[in-house]
Amino acid sequence: MPTVAMTxxxxxxxxxxxxxxxxxxxxxxxxxxxxxxxGCDTSQCGACVVHVDGRAVKSCTMLAVQCDGASVTTIEGLxxxxxxHPMQAAFREHHGLQCGFxxxxxxxxxxxxxxxLGVPSEETIREELEGNICRCTGYHNIVKAIGAGAxxxxxxx
Amino acid sequence: xxxFDYHRPSSVRQAANxxxxxxxxxxxxxxxxxxxxxxxxxAAPEVxxxxxxxxxxxxxxxxxxxxxxxxxxxxxxxxNSEVVKEAIPALAALAEGIGDPHVRHCGTIGGxxxxxxxxxxxxxxxxxxxxxxxxxxxxxGADEFFTGMFETALEDGEIITKITFPVPRRAAYxxxxxxxxxxxxxxxxxxxRGSEIRVAVTGAGADGVFRLPGFEDALSKRFAAKxxxxxxxDADDLNGxxxxxxxxxxxxxxxxxxxxVAAA
Ligand SMILES: Cc1cc2nc3c(=O)[nH]c(=O)nc-3n(C[C@H](O)[C@H](O)[C@H](O)COP(=O)(O)OP(=O)(O)OC[C@H]3O[C@@H](n4cnc5c(N)ncnc54)[C@H](O)[C@@H]3O)c2cc1C
Ligand code: FES
Ligand code: FES
Numbered sequence: 001m002p003t004v005a006m007t008x009x010x011x012x013x014x015x016x017x018x019x020x021x022x023x024x025x026x027x028x029x030x031x032x033x034x035x036x037x038x039g040c041d042t043s044q045c046g047a048c049v050v051h052v053d054g055r056a057v058k059s060c061t062m063l064a065v066q067c068d069g070a071s072v073t074t075i076e077g078l079x080x081x082x083x084x085h086p087m088q089a090a091f092r093e094h095h096g097l098q099c100g101f102x103x104x105x106x107x108x109x110x111x112x113x114x115x116x117l118g119v120p121s122e123e124t125i126r127e128e129l130e131g132n133i134c135r136c137t138g139y140h141n142i143v144k145a146i147g148a149g150a151x152x153x154x155x156x157x
Numbered sequence: 158x159x160x161f162d163y164h165r166p167s168s169v170r171q172a173a174n175x176x177x178x179x180x181x182x183x184x185x186x187x188x189x190x191x192x193x194x195x196x197x198x199x200a201a202p203e204v205x206x207x208x209x210x211x212x213x214x215x216x217x218x219x220x221x222x223x224x225x226x227x228x229x230x231x232x233x234x235x236x237n238s239e240v241v242k243e244a245i246p247a248l249a250a251l252a253e254g255i256g257d258p259h260v261r262h263c264g265t266i267g268g269x270x271x272x273x274x275x276x277x278x279x280x281x282x283x284x285x286x287x288x289x290x291x292x293x294x295x296x297x298g299a300d301e302f303f304t305g306m307f308e309t310a311l312e313d314g315e316i317i318t319k320i321t322f323p324v325p326r327r328a329a330y331x332x333x334x335x336x337x338x339x340x341x342x343x344x345x346x347x348x349x350r351g352s353e354i355r356v357a358v359t360g361a362g363a364d365g366v367f368r369l370p371g372f373e374d375a376l377s378k379r380f381a382a383k384x385x386x387x388x389x390x391d392a393d394d395l396n397g398x399x400x401x402x403x404x405x406x407x408x409x410x411x412x413x414x415x416x417x418v419a420a421a
Pocket of ligand 2: 037047058
């Protein structure tokens with residue numbers, strides 16, 4: 001079995017995987033980072049979104065072996081020094097979740113949106129959420145939370 | 158997913174040799190079609206050859222009046238490229254409309270073109286812009302390349318290395334996306350370069366992407382949406398499915414074509 005080595009949430013990790021092991025399986029089953037969820041396993045829902053080398057991707061649609069040498073950030077890697085990341089704080093503040101199943105993927109996507117687009121308009125946020133499905137909230141508070149998180153990430157309050 | 162061997166070559170030549178020496182081998186590009194297909198066990202290659210380790214396959218550049226896009230250029234790279242936005246803004250806009258941000262971060266133009274999904278966006282652009290598909294072995298014109306649903310002129314062991322597009326004077330793409338998947342229910346790409354007008358339709362054809370000579374003739378008299386008034390498309394050759402009937406798709410082709418011409 002091939003060995004993969006990568007940086008996950010700023011820590012070097014390695015492990016033996018099958019070539020067909022998905023990145024999300026490696027992260028959840030081997031690294032025990034279970035914040036990343038599997039909603040559909042068919043590349044539709046975005047519950048499994050993580051960042052690979054700085055870009056948001058669906059970890060159910062990437063092989064672990066493809067990430068050998070890569071830098072991966074999961075939802076567990078956002079909070080620093082016991083403080084929630086501003087986007088996590090915004091989701092709590094604006095009630096951007098109900099059951100919370102979609103939330104890790106939503107937040108990883110949200111951070112990616114802000115990294116790329118700064119403080120996007122409400123319309124842009126809605127377009128950018130094309131690949132993230134939420135079955136509870138009706139999206140409204142998620143959109144509000146992302147707008148608020150974006151302002152804080154860009155130095156506002 | 159069935160088990161397979163995995164290789165990550167660092168050059169096109171190496172990848173080509175691996176393809177030739179392994180019977181049931183498949184190339185892996187962005188994985189956004191191939192990995193779901195493997196999961197569903199619709200494909201079971203013995204070997205996957207990952208193109209992500211090959212350097213220089215994602216270059217985007219303008220040489221004279223020709224835009225070169227490397228096979229491994231991601232949809233997001235094409236969408237955000239200043240070179241593409243300047244040369245063929247319609248192509249950048251098309252890439253921006255594929256799937257969702259996560260798919261655009263991974264999916265590549267080479268993978269999309271090789272796959273030739275009947276509802277994919279890029280095939281319409283290649284056909285309407287008169288693009289050329291470059292492989293490790295030869296060059297293939299778009300008119301010869303797309304040979305049917307999920308079928309192309311690629312031979313076993315052939316690797317797409319880049320796509321070249323002559324820069325048009327006017328071009329636009331108009332798509333009616335499937336509201337769930339964002340694939341084209343119907344997409345129409347129009348272009349005008351000198352006196353040559355090309356109109357290509359994706360999402361609707363029973364054999365995949367196709368041109369509309371009747372629309373092209375009408376537009377060569379005058380390149381205006383009004384020139385398409387009264388023209389219809391025969392529903393007999395079109396796809397009908399749970400998403401839309403063939404008749405509805407035929408109607409949408411007219412609407413999307415007019416919108417594209419108006420936007421070009
Ligand atoms: C949720 C979702 C939504 C999507 N929405 C859209 C959409 O709206 N419009 C659209 O057009 N597409 C859409 N797609 C498909 C997406 O664009 C894929 O990225 C694309 O079809 C395949 O590109 P890839 O790089 O991911 O290729 P892969 O999946 O890696 O490969 C696809 C096929 O091409 C072959 N291949 C790859 N590269 C080469 C090469 N250089 N030479 C020869 N053969 C090669 C592979 O062997 C494989 O058979 C969507 C996909 C998903 C998951
Ligand atoms: S689990 Fe990956 S997209 Fe749904
Ligand atoms: S909060 Fe339940 S799925 Fe989004």
